[in-house]
Structures are given as structure tokens and as C-alpha cells.
Amino acid sequence: MLQENWTTIKEFILVGFPGLNPKYNGLVSTIFFTVYVTTVVGNAVLVLLFLKEHSLQKPMYGIMFSLSLADIGSGTVVLPKIIAKYWFNDETIPFHSCFMQMKFIHYFGTVTIFILVLMALDRYLAICNPLRYPVLMTGRITLALNITGWLGSFIFTTVVTVQVYQLPYCGPNRIIQCFCEQNSIVKQACADSGYQQLVAFTLAITVLLGSLTFIIYTYTHIIVCVMRVSSSHGRWKTFSTCSTQLCIIAVFYLPRCGVYICHVLRIYMLPDLHIFLIVFYTLFPPFINPFIYFFRNKQISHILVFLWLFVKILDPHFTLL
Known part of the structure; x- marks a missing residue:
């Protein structure tokens, strides 16, 4: 039977945190x-830095540039x-818009996973195969x-x-979530969705x-390669080159x-706790990544500090607030 003949829902209602007292809505928003x-x-500042600063136009920073774009899209x-809710x-969202939101949430999440894999590959080649790195990770290949x-x-x-969109939906149309998440949507189907789930x-x-x-495989090899470095200073310097990626990977996974x-x-898990965890792992990595870039990557932090001092010299009264 065609989906159009069965679906009666025209919009979904996003319930959000079901246990949240309405008086805290302003604080939450x-x-x-x-x-x-x-x-x-x-992330926009990082994107502009990657585009304008020639010293950052390297394969590793090209990967970070891609991650910053994905973070902006995800947020x-x-x-x-x-x-708005x-x-x-x-709290309402049109039927088709809900599926579009779901699609792009999963899209940017999948892009981020691919980029993190690419980050690991980049560090593996740079540390374990340094002589072949300039050939294997050129700007064009990246x-x-x-x-x-x-x-x-x-x-x-x-x-x-x-696959999920083709299911028939006839209610209830209340999604116990802050956004259109796939599992929450599929529960609204009025047909067996076990296969799709x-x-x-x-x-x-x-x-x-x-x-x-x-x-894990690549970073295990990286650790082995780092431990072969003779001096402790050399080991720390080598390992610090991938510390930023390790922080980002940990926050995401x-x-x-x-x-x-x-x-x-x-x-x-209580519904509010379950929703909080999903919201957290969806929104926290894009939020925290720029701070990780700044504090863990000396080259980016030095450029940002230099730009800040340059602006302060031109305008001593300039402030971000």
C-alpha cells in the first residue's frame, strides 16, 4: 500500500524534556x-582562518576545516x-520538515565520523610513515x-x-525528543517497523x-611508533601533534x-536522562571543538592571539562582549 494512502499525520509535536517544569523554559532556551x-x-572563525591563513593550508588543517563545516551544519x-520550542x-514541525531534519542530523553525524577516520589516517601516516606522508596526503588527495x-x-x-519515510504514519504525533530523531519518529508508524529499526x-x-x-587500530600503531622515539622530549613532541584529534574523538565517541x-x-533510563544524553552527544562536540582547537593546537592559538593583539592595537576599546 502506498505511503500517501496511509499517512494521516500532517505535523509532529516535539515534546522535548517531558519532566521539565515550564518555568525553566526561558533558561533552557x-x-x-x-x-x-x-x-x-x-567554527566560523576557524573556517575563515583555514581559508585565509596560508600557514594553515595543509592536509591536516584541511581535514579540520571540513570538520568545522560539519559542526556548523549540525548545530x-x-x-x-x-x-523556538x-x-x-x-513545538510543532511539519511532517516533511521533520524527515528533512532527521536526514541532515544523521548526515552531518556520518560526515563527522568519516572526518575523524580521516584524521586518524592522517596522523598515522605522518608519524608512522613520515617519508611517504608528503606523497600520500597531498592537498589534492585530502x-x-x-x-x-x-x-x-x-x-x-x-x-x-x-526507507523510514515510506512507512505509514497515523499517530500519535507526539515525539518524546527535542528534535526529529529516527527512533522517536519510527515509533509513530502504524505498521510493523521492526525491520526498519x-x-x-x-x-x-x-x-x-x-x-x-x-x-583505535591506527592510534595503537601511533603509540608504538612514538614509544620508539629515543628521548622523552621527542616522544612528547611527537604525541602532542595528535592530541587535538584524540580530544575531539573522545568527545564524539x-x-x-x-x-x-x-x-x-x-x-x-529515565526519558529525560535519555533525551539529555542524545542532545548532549549531538550538540556538545560541535560546541566544544573550537575550544579544543584553540587550547590544544599551538599554531591556531598563536594566530588567534596575534589577531586579537593586532585588533586591540588598532582599537584599544574593542571587546567581544
Whole structure:
């Protein structure tokens, strides 16, 4: 039976945190607004630096540039609707818009996974195969790999979204979530969605654990290579070149793996806690990544400090506030 003949839902209602007292809506919306502005501004500054600063136009920074774009996209897809819900009590989202939001949430998440894998590969080649690194990780090769990740992720997530979209939906139309998350949407289907949920979960686990396995494998080899460096200063200097990537990878993977482990082991979580964890692992990495870049990457931090001092010399009264 065609989906158009069965679907009666015209819009979804985003419930958000079901246990949240309405008197805190203003505070919650302010927090999300701050997170959104910080995410967009912080990553936009990095994008401009990567484009304008010639010393940052290297393969490693090209990968970071791609990650900053994905972070901006991820925050922009999710946060404006959450802010509108808690600031203006705008809790409805049209049927088709909900699926578009779901698609792009998964899209930017998948792009980020590919970029983290590319980061690990870049550091592996730079540390374990330094003589071949300039040949294997040129600017053109990095660009081609980035484009492949963005296009491949789009195709992959489109296939998954279409599969879920074709289910018939006839209510209830209340999504116990802050945004259109796939599991919450599928629960609204008025047909057996077990196959779609199994396929989606299997693909998610495969992509998440497959990429994490590759990252662990590469960094294990990196650690082995670093330990072979004779001096302790040399070991620390070599390992510090991938410390930024390790921080970003940990922030991205640890909360996600925690949620998936609880799902597999059928560990019960309160709805508000479950929603918080999903919101956290969706929004926290794009928010914190610019700070990690700044504090863990000396070249970027030095450029930002230099630009700040330059602006202060031109205008002593300049302030970010």
C-alpha cells in the first residue's frame, strides 16, 4: 500500500524534556541559544582562518576545516527548532520538515565520523610513515577524500531516510525528543517497523564501531611508533601533534557508545536522562571543538592571539562582549 494512502499525520509535536517544569523554559532556551551562537561563531572563525591563513593550508588543517563545516551544519539543523520550542513555545514541525531534519542530523553525524577516520589516517601516516606522508596526503588527495566523505554520507543517509519515510504514519504525533530523531519518529508508524529499526540500528552500530575500531587500530600503531622515539622530549613532541584529534574523538565517541551500550544491554533510563544524553552527544562536540582547537593546537592559538593583539592595537576599546 502506498505511503500517501496511509499517512494521516500532517505535523509532529516535539515534546522535548517531558519532566521539565515550564518555568525553566526561558533558561533552557537561553542555554541552547548560547550553545548555538558559540558553535557557529567559533567554527566560523576557524573556517575563515583555514581559508585565509596560508600557514594553515595543509592536509591536516584541511581535514579540520571540513570538520568545522560539519559542526556548523549540525548545530544549525538541530538548535534553531529547540530554541523556538522553549523560547516561543513553537513545538510543532511539519511532517516533511521533520524527515528533512532527521536526514541532515544523521548526515552531518556520518560526515563527522568519516572526518575523524580521516584524521586518524592522517596522523598515522605522518608519524608512522613520515617519508611517504608528503606523497600520500597531498592537498589534492585530502580534498578528494573529504569530498568522497561528504557525498558518500549524503547517499548513505538518504537511503536510510527514504526507507523510514515510506512507512505509514497515523499517530500519535507526539515525539518524546527535542528534535526529529529516527527512533522517536519510527515509533509513530502504524505498521510493523521492526525491520526498519533493525536495519537502522545495525547500520549505525556498523558505522560507529567500524570507524572506532579503525581509529583505535591506527592510534595503537601511533603509540608504538612514538614509544620508539629515543628521548622523552621527542616522544612528547611527537604525541602532542595528535592530541587535538584524540580530544575531539573522545568527545564524539564516548557519550555515543554509552547510549548504544545501554540500548544493547536494555538498561532502563529515565526519558529525560535519555533525551539529555542524545542532545548532549549531538550538540556538545560541535560546541566544544573550537575550544579544543584553540587550547590544544599551538599554531591556531598563536594566530588567534596575534589577531586579537593586532585588533586591540588598532582599537584599544574593542571587546567581544
